[in-house]
Amino acid sequence: DYRAALFDLDGVIVDTAVHHFAAWRQTAAELGFSLADEDEELLKGVGRMDALRIVLGIGGVEVSEDEQQRLAAEKNARYVEAISTITPDEMLPGAREYLVSLRDRGVLTALGSASRNAPMILQRLEITDLFDAIIDGSVVSEAKPNPRVFLAGAEALGAAPADCVVFEDAIAGIQAAHAGGMIAVGIGEPEVLTEADVVIPGLHAAGSLSAQGIEFV
Numbered sequence: 001d002y003r004a005a006l007f008d009l010d011g012v013i014v015d016t017a018v019h020h021f022a023a024w025r026q027t028a029a030e031l032g033f034s035l036a037d038e039d040e041e042l043l044k045g046v047g048r049m050d051a052l053r054i055v056l057g058i059g060g061v062e063v064s065e066d067e068q069q070r071l072a073a074e075k076n077a078r079y080v081e082a083i084s085t086i087t088p089d090e091m092l093p094g095a096r097e098y099l100v101s102l103r104d105r106g107v108l109t110a111l112g113s114a115s116r117n118a119p120m121i122l123q124r125l126e127i128t129d130l131f132d133a134i135i136d137g138s139v140v141s142e143a144k145p146n147p148r149v150f151l152a153g154a155e156a157l158g159a160a161p162a163d164c165v166v167f168e169d170a171i172a173g174i175q176a177a178h179a180g181g182m183i184a185v186g187i188g189e190p191e192v193l194t195e196a197d198v199v200i201p202g203l204h205a206a207g208s209l210s211a212q213g214i215e216f217v
C-alpha cells in the first residue's frame with residue numbers, strides 16, 4: 001500500500017494548459033509561424049525555457065540567448081495575466097474532494113509542478129494548505145522527464161519513492177515518475193498516456209483506483 005500522493009498541477013488539479021498554449025501560440029505568431037493543435041501535448045509538463053526551445057524548433061526559428069529570455073518573459077507575462085483571475089470554481093472536477101479525502105485518511109500529499117507560477121495558482125484556488133510539501137519550478141530547475149521534482153517531493157514528505165503514487169497528465173511527467181521509481185497514474189486518455197501504469201479521466205474517478213490495485217494505507 002502507498003502512503004504518499006504526488007500531484008502535478010496543470011492538467012491534474014486545474015486546467016491551465018489552455019492558457020499556457022494560448023500564450024505560446026501568440027509567441028509563434030509573433031515569430032511568423034503557427035502551432036498546430038497537436039503541439040499542445042509536447043509542451044505539457046515541460047519547463048518554461050524547454051517549452052520555448054520546443055516552440056522555436058517547431059517553427060525552425062533560431063534566436064539569440066537574450067531574445068530567448070525576452071520571448072519567455074513575454075510569454076509568462078501573458079500567461080500570468082490570463083490566470084490572474086482564476087477562482088476555486090475552476091478546479092478540475094473531484095480534485096479538491098480527493099485531496100481532502102486523502103488527507104483525512106492520513107495520506108501525505110505533495111505538489112510536483114514544473115511551473116514557477118504554481119504557488120500563486122494554489123493560493124488563488126485556496127488549496128495551499130492541502131499539501132504537506134510544495135515543489136515547483138523555482139525549487140527544482142531540472143524539467144520533467146527528469147525525476148528531480150518528484151524525488152524532492154518524496155524527500156520533503158519523508159517517503160520512499162516506492163511508497164509514492166504520482167498523478168500526471170503529461171507524457172514527460174509520467175516518464176519523470178518512472179525515472180524516480182514511482183508508480184504513475186495518468187490523468188487523461190489511455191491512447192495518449194500509453195506509458196502510465198493506470199489511466200483515469202480525472203481525479204473525480206480516483207475512487208476506481210483501489211479496484212485497479214492502487215491502494216493507500
Ligand code: B16
Nearest residue numbers: 009010044045046048113114115116
Ligand atoms: P511556468 P505542470 C507545467 O506545469 C506546464 O504543464 C507546462 O506547460 C509549463 O511550461 C511549465 O509548467 C512551466 O510553467 O512557465 O508557469 O513556470 O504540468 O508541471 O504543473
Ligand code: MG
Nearest residue numbers: 008010011170
Ligand atoms: Mg501537467
